[in-house]
Amino acid sequence: MQERNAWSMNGFLGIIVIAALIAGTVFSFINQQFIVGGICLIIAITLGSGITLVQPNQSVVVIFLGKYMGTIRREGIVITVPFSIRRTISLRVRNFNSKRLKVNDVNGNPIEIAAVIVFKVVDAAKAVFDVDRYEQFVEIQSETAIRAVATKYPYDTFENVELTLRGNAEEVSNELTVELQERLKVAGVKVIEARLTHLAYSTEIAQAMLQRQQADAIIAARRKIVEGAVGMVQDAIERLEKQDIVDLDEERRVAMINNLLVAIVSDNGAQPVINTGTLYQ
Known part of the structure; x- marks a missing residue:
C-alpha cells in the first residue's frame, strides 16, 4: 500500500456552491x-457529505465503498469524495515509554531495561491498511526490539574490550533506533x-552483582x-645505573626492586628503615 493524494476541492468554495444550490432549491420549490x-x-x-476538516499535522484517509481513494494532507476545510469514510491519522511527533522489561544480557544475567521511543507517522495509508491498530503495533514491536538489543551485550565489564549496555549508551541507542526502524x-x-x-x-541478583562489580x-x-609500579621501578633502576649513582649486583637489584614495589603497591604509606652505618667490633 502506497500513500497517494485523494481528490479534494477548496472547502470555502464548496460551501459557497452548496449555499447557492440550497438557494436554487428554495427558489425552484417556490416557483x-x-x-x-x-x-x-x-x-x-x-x-x-464530503465536507472534511483537516487540522495541522494531520492527514485524512479517504475510503469509498471499501476502496482506498487517497489521503488528504492539506489543512483547513476541504470537500472530498462524497459519502466516503474518512479516518484521521495524526502526523505529530509522539513519545512512547516502554514498560520495564526483565531480560537476560549476553552473559545470562537478568536485568531490567526500559526505553523511550520518539516516532511519527509518515505514511498514513500504511498505518491504516498494512497493520491493525498501528499504535499497538508500535508498542509491541518496540518491546521486541528492546529485548533483541539487550540480549546482544553484557550489562557491564571492566576490561573495556566490548560494548556494554551501561558504558555505551549512545551506541546501544543508535542500534535500537535502527532495529526499530526496520520493524516499524x-x-x-x-x-x-x-x-x-x-x-x-534484576532485584534477585542486584546485591550479588554489586559485590561482583566491587x-x-x-x-x-x-x-x-x-x-604502573613495574614501570616506575624499571625506570628508577635504569636511571640509577645509567647515571652511575650506584652499582648493583643481582642480589641488591632484587632487594631494591622488592622494596620499591612494596612501597608503591602498598595500601598504607611505607615506613622506611634508615641505615646509619655498620658497627664493627
Whole structure:
C-alpha cells in the first residue's frame, strides 16, 4: 500500500456552491419547479457529505465503498469524495515509554531495561491498511526490539574490550533506533530517536552483582597499580645505573626492586628503615 493524494476541492468554495444550490432549491420549490429543485437539493447534499476538516499535522484517509481513494494532507476545510469514510491519522511527533522489561544480557544475567521511543507517522495509508491498530503495533514491536538489543551485550565489564549496555549508551541507542526502524517501516512509522530510560540488574541478583562489580573494580585497580609500579621501578633502576649513582649486583637489584614495589603497591604509606652505618667490633 502506497500513500497517494485523494481528490479534494477548496472547502470555502464548496460551501459557497452548496449555499447557492440550497438557494436554487428554495427558489425552484417556490416557483413549483420541483424537478429542478430536487436535483439542486441532491447535489447540495452530495457535496455536503464530503465536507472534511483537516487540522495541522494531520492527514485524512479517504475510503469509498471499501476502496482506498487517497489521503488528504492539506489543512483547513476541504470537500472530498462524497459519502466516503474518512479516518484521521495524526502526523505529530509522539513519545512512547516502554514498560520495564526483565531480560537476560549476553552473559545470562537478568536485568531490567526500559526505553523511550520518539516516532511519527509518515505514511498514513500504511498505518491504516498494512497493520491493525498501528499504535499497538508500535508498542509491541518496540518491546521486541528492546529485548533483541539487550540480549546482544553484557550489562557491564571492566576490561573495556566490548560494548556494554551501561558504558555505551549512545551506541546501544543508535542500534535500537535502527532495529526499530526496520520493524516499524511496514506501518509507515519513522523512528526519530530511541533512548534507554532505565537499566539495572534484576532485584534477585542486584546485591550479588554489586559485590561482583566491587571485586572486579578492585582487581582492575590493582592491575593498573601493578602495571604502573613495574614501570616506575624499571625506570628508577635504569636511571640509577645509567647515571652511575650506584652499582648493583643481582642480589641488591632484587632487594631494591622488592622494596620499591612494596612501597608503591602498598595500601598504607611505607615506613622506611634508615641505615646509619655498620658497627664493627
